[in-house]
Amino acid sequence: MAKPKPTGDQTLIKKINTAIVLDSVMKEGPLSRAQISERTGLNKATVSSLVLDLMDAHLVDEIGQGVSNGGRKPVMLLFNAQAGHAIGIDLGVNYIRGVLTDLLGNVVEEREWTMKRPDMASGLKQLENCIQKLVELEPSSKYGIVGIGIGVPGIVDDKGAILFAPNLAWDRVELQRLIEERFGVPVTIDNEANAGAQGEQKYGAGRGIPHQIYVSVGIGIGTGIILNKDLYKGASGFSGELGHLSIQYDGKPCRCGNRGCWELYASENALVENAEELGLEGELDSLIAAAEANDSRAIELFRSIGEYLGVGIANIVNVFNPDVVIIGNRMSRASRWLECAVQESVDRRTLSYHRERMRILFAELQDRSAVRGAAYYAISTFLRKVRNVE
Template sequence: MVKSQQTGDQTMIKKINTAIVFDSVLKNGPLSRAQISERSGLNKATVSSLVLDLIDAKLVEEIGQGESNGGRKPVMLLFNAQAGYAIGIDLGVNYIRGVLTDLLGHVIEEREWSMKRPDLTSGLKQLTECIDKLIALAPESPYGIVGIGIGVPGIVDDKGTILFAPNLEWGRVDLQQYVEDKFRVPVTIDNEANAGAQGEQKYGAGRGIAHQIYVSVGIGIGTGIILHKELYKGASGFSGELGHLSIEYNGKPCRCGNQGCWELYASENALLEQAGKQGLPEELDELIASAEAGDERTLALFRSIGSYLGAGIANIVNVFNPDVVIIGNRMSKASRWLEEAVQEAVDMRTLSYHRERMRILFADLQDRSAVRGAAYYAINTFLGKVRNVG
């Protein structure tokens, strides 16, 4: 019994030490074995043994000699980002965007397809075809496709089941199970705004910022809430549906069953609806081109949508007191014509203490925040398993 306990303790210690060494190389490489020992406090023999295991596993590689500090030149170590590849999918209401990335999240391939018939049967068929095409583009690697992450415009439970997606008009769908059965790799499903928040925090405007709210403004509006650098999902995992804040008490009816929801007045859908009523182009890129040409009616329309967008953001600022609010998804492409009206509405409607140091940013990744965040989910799941190997 004692011997078994000692063996268990040793296995656990090795797992912990492997994770320490692996994270040192992943986050701070290139590093030498001596530098890892110095940073981690582990002795050099332990580090050398664990590094050898990671090299054998094709996760770490020797990349040549570094600078000498007086003795023999050290051999430098680097994480092998091409040990495997991840797929990220942003499942939109009228499009599917997909990326193939390496294990550091660098985009290797990117594709976008329109959702010609977004009913459930054809939608799942198109999703499967998109993933197949991305898999076919992956270079040879030791671990192949390590996982798939998918951001969807709706409420998702912790088993990856879509419970409610009013703009997509799909019912309950066990999407994680469906995709895992098809492709036999780990799959993570989350709300696209949560994926977008992760994408901006990891690769975009939110890097290094502790408290941030990502506002995804597309056909609808969703939000991803990051507090203390961690994604906040609420008691049941469903937080972030702030597109359904009521901003008009007796307002327009929403597909969610409520009325006067914020997304009815400040989303891309709201923009295009108003554009149609005014005889303006009913396509975002055409409206942007019209604004670039200085058309006054288009500029006024963007200002109006920006004011509504700012009104909802003001509520978010007053509730969460974030460091930044990041506006992303397709409407971020119109930042030039939205930002002034958004800022004015926020300045007018927020408490002065809350806005004193708060900044409004537009997503660095524009409409690619969610697809990059979805790929990050797949990468993070794989790296978590690596850290557990001992």
């Protein structure tokens, strides 16, 4: 690697245009060559040539004739979503959820397992078994399993090793390398919140929205930051520790070293603690049930958590000026009881300029944001490779 070569050459332009053509077929369903040419601005001849390459790579198929617009019938082209499959895994603290998707991210198979034993050795073994199950479920296809994406509850470095996972007790595991060696396909590891953000950005509430902050409210609070449709990672690859944004400089001490961290006030943990102080059953689902049954203490409790959620979200809004903030993970189940309080709290605390455009949403994919996002990592890695090599 004597030469990093950040050069601009000519095959680059073919890559760019191939990507443009593929994208338009993927996003706008069946299209004819003529339509692609018109939409992209590329010449008909160019489109024909690029489509030929894509058909050779089995990424695009002719699916027959379309209806005539007063002339020769067009030949419709469709993205071959079944040319391969991706595996997405959401590695939870006490569960493993997995999906098998096609290349468009549509779920083909879905499974969930409870994590039997939390220690690293058996956890890792179980994870491999789960992935193996999904691999066996794959209908045969041109490319087979194109990759595996895994969302984990902790901090991950740029080599796909888990650096720190407080609730999982898996320290310093080179997860990417291990899984890659075991299955022989590209593996991407990222933190659960980033995966969730990707999931919502591609398949959920944030589709097509450029600036979006995904707030994963579970036991703690994690966040995935999407700017200009791209996941933002900081200098060292671990940004977005918004759960440790301090909302009270002299507040409760947090194990992270800071004081008054947001997640101490607005996470599921905080909810449960407060509930127990009130003598309520300390379980998210039972609290939701209580609220449904009109228990005013439970309702008030959610209000208060919503209020604190809003405090942090207001900070996020002032910092990032995003298009949307998406609240996801377990706590989003209580959206009905949180929504108003969050919105009011944010409204009270943000500059009107920001407020005008910004919207607060709850995750559309519910507890599937992270698995879907994880699968997307695998898909996008594969497509990037196919486009650039072939």
